[in-house]
Amino acid sequence: MRPFAYEQAGDSSAALRMTANRGASAQYLAGGTNLLDLMKIGVAKPVALVDIGPLRADHASISVDADGLHLGALVRMAEAAEHPDVLRDYPVIAQSLQLAASQQLRNMATLGGNVLQRTRCNYFRDPSWHACNKRDPGTGCAAMDGVNRRLAVLGTSAHCIAHYPGDFANALAALGAEVTLLSPEGTTRRILFEELHRLPGDTPHQETNLHPGELILGFHVPAGPWTRRSLYLKIRDRESYDFAQASAAVALAVVDGTIQQARIGLGGVATKPWRSHAAEAVLQGQRLDEALAHAAAEAAFRDAVTHGENAFKPELGRRTLMRALLQAATMEIQPNA
Amino acid sequence: MPDGKLFGQPAIRIDGRAKVTGRARYPSDEVVANPAWAFLVTSAIARGRIRGFDLQEARAVPGLLDILTHDNVGGEAEKPQPMSGGSTTPTLESDQICHDGQIIGIVVAESFEAAREAAHKVRVDYEVQQASASFDSPGAEEEVREAGEHKDYQVGDAEAAFAAAEVTIDARYGTPTQHHNAIELFTTTCEWRDGKLTVYEPSQFVYGLRGSLAKQLRMEPGDIHVVSRFVGGAFGSKGGITARTAWIAIAARRLNRPVKLVPTRDQGFTIATYRAETRHHIQLGATPDGKLTSFRHEGWEVTSRPSQYNVSGTETTARIYACPNILTKVNLVHADRNTPGFMRAPPDTPYMFPLESAMDELAAALNMDPIELRRINDTQTDPATGKPYSSRCLMRCYDEGAARFGWQRRDARPGTMRDGEWLVGWGCATAAYPANIGPAAARVTLSPEGRARVQIAAHDIGTGAYTVVAITAADRLGLELGQVVVEMGDTDLPAAGLAAGSSHTAGISHAVAKACEGIRARLAEAAVLSNDGPMAGLDPASLVLSAGMLRGPAGQSEEIQKALGRAASGVLEVYAENLPKGVPPDAMGKIYQGQMAMSRGHGREDAITYAFGAQFVEVRVHARTREVRVPRAVGAFASGTIVNPLTAHSQYMGGMIWGIGAALHEATEIDPREARYVNDNIAEYLIPVNSDVRSIEVIMVPEEDSQVNPLGIKGIGEVGIVGMNAAIANAVWHATGRRVRELPIRMEHLL
Ligand SMILES: Cc1cc2nc3c(=O)[nH]c(=O)nc-3n(C[C@H](O)[C@H](O)[C@H](O)COP(=O)(O)OP(=O)(O)OC[C@H]3O[C@@H](n4cnc5c(N)ncnc54)[C@H](O)[C@@H]3O)c2cc1C
């Protein structure tokens, strides 16, 4: 047990203040399902936890309007997964949450915490392993030539091949969502969700572009003619309660059989929530068939790099994307309002 | 065959209510006064030695009481004696490190939290040596397993017959490392009083734990009391003593205060045993009409450096099918690993996978239905020894299972049974497990209220053993289940053997039945001698106990309380020991001393005794992404007398569910360079969840066998898992045309 301070923030400005006072290694505590886990196994060592649970009062709403879908950072996974408007207009978002973790975890975990969950690389999650650049910069990477079946093939570097394990974030990335951030100075900024996470490069320990102490307030998913024809396909070793070996978030705007616009996200295969602009470009303006889906899948994994055990992942990823595309094309939907 | 009315009737567990209401005391729930808490320090390397410890930071943790290392306690205990395989790796006896996660220190503090914190602050200076992880690792040492605990079979000339065979299968298979991961962790609580030690620890053999611990601590067994009333899952992992127990006893002695240890989930991967990875080479030769002419099976098994532990499942595979030429061989591969041990159907689960896969391959090569191939090669005589099977209903299992499963609708050609995007495959395989039985003793006490108390140091590892004992006693004494109280899991009680090898129900029910027969005989003798009673002058052997009465052959009857009054002034108590056929005369004494003594299904002079089953599985493999799911499975089993069909159903079903996990999910991953377990937690060590388990049907094929033992009980705890690996692999082949010979079968094998 490492001693740490615990404070509860009544609102967002209190949260910012408390975190600023505690310095660099203070952390926000939302559902705690990832952070407390990492503290128990000795990977996360915050000196202080600022509990942002009470921020639910201001940042836990779900709304759909002409502008798109607005999700507060403190919305629980289960709430968004089961929300009728989300289910109807943004099925890819609902499914990415439904298929994640377990019901118990979804009842606790928040959307803000979800997107910031950390890799499941086993070497990262056990400090008795010496070499892990993400946990201890400069120590090397035990996974590169070790047990790495689950690890990434897209966006990797010579320093880290850890996968981003979450699901919801891939749907956000695909749909071009934005995230609203509140800085310690009290100013808000909005950035493209795709820019929230960083590639590992030679600094795999720096996972996001958040400024120290910055708070996620919520997400905005822009409306578009593709959101209703959307789905999240997750392929895993067991039927439930398992992270993705590969997943695909797809959304298609189809008019008279021609894809006007495509939005594609990939999970389980990349180092960060992944949007495949390359695959989208292949689909744009074309009629979907097996060959086109294949071409899109090829494009999505053109730059894949494998390491031993995970050599199967580009092929699995391609097939997952193809299956998702072909399934989305046959969805029966009400046209967007 | 028992004639009683309770045998074979479904009965809910007599301890069920206590378990679901939390009143059942598992060993770590037992109340001890003012315990100190222990936390293990385990090695972060797999091979080397400890140059020294830096304990300064750890000692500074408030509440710290003691730190045990080889420096201060190394000489105080011997290594434990494993149930099988001879020697094992050390812990605190020396500075040597022989596997990942070896216990190298024990921190004791006022609270669990303080002990854990201090344990994390122990700094170890290691001298690291290159470790060998497994097969093929540099430095791993291979040797042929000599005959000893297990032996090989050579009948005819298998090599020549294989060379001459018209149809052959020649293939290699592999199974992975697996860990039991019972929900209950490997806890130990020790308390000393006046030089005597009480140990609360989940165990499948309390007398065995006591016997080994006495040797390790150089004590008299009688000065040690082991209590294990409930066990939260064991599957073999709590069969033999592990090193932790002696050190916790020493920690408690040093502090003169009870010490409680609850290790972590990941420590459970390295401080106890596991199922080691295996490899196999199988050669089958057959005639074009499917008769086997040659069977060769060579196995390789990983074990620790000092241990000879091996499971040698060739002792089962050599005798499944009629074949005139048989040759088996087993090799050990020593690596820098903890010592493996029993895990549900230890020999049969890994070894039947290759045999039953190869039989399926042979059926395909012969263009023959896989069930017909088994029928052609079915036998009532063990081909390895020429002895008869006491009973063997394998083909009845196939026939009943096939009918329920709908096997006749199977299109034999692989890849043809499609349902939309899903490839459908049907597979089957034989399950077999030896009918073992051990000696046991029991004490039965009949009270003036007409209630019975049964005492036996047996073990309910979640199987329903308490209920089996109650059923047996109630059945024999003519009482209701609710009139029987059962005490188990305690070395103050009459001894029973290891609850393993599917032997426990057979072993303990015979002992209980014998003690009950003693009660009946005493009541009957008193009744026939008593001039004023209704049974005066009758033959005592003709009297029976039923429905609360002692009854004579012509309908005479008397309440059991009344009959008791004639036989005893207060209570009537009978102690009985049962020595089953096939164990040496001193076997009961051995059990009391904590040694294993068991009559094995393939070790008897008069007959070979086995339970058999036929298992059927439907798999679905997604045509594109290739994930494998199991929508339904049917298992038909013939295991002699079923004492309690309700808990028997759970055992069979549990075995089949575990089989789904074994074939598709479970594998302990080992870092190849450092010989360390990587996925040592149940978030990453996958087992089936509810949605992986759809329809599981169990058929109990009636079977009477008075030769196996008087009550005709064969044991059911393990046979349910045995055929699942191959049935699933065979179904995957049928769905996809891909033959996967390495478990677990995963999407990457099928892409
Ligand atoms: C066994 C298991 C299986 C799982 N399976 C899946 C799965 O299949 N798919 C999947 O997607 N996820 C899965 N998860 C992960 C789970 O979804 C996450 O743990 C959860 O979403 C995290 O949310 P939380 O609110 O509990 O976050 P916390 O644990 O409270 O926080 C996580 C991190 O985010 C930070 N944080 C939280 N909120 C904010 C905020 N508003 N602003 C800034 N920083 C913030 C915290 O400081 C912390 O660093 C699984 C988890 C477990 C334990």
Ligand code: SF4
């Ligand atoms: S892949 Fe990344 S997280 Fe895993 S061991 Fe290497 S550096 Fe650490």
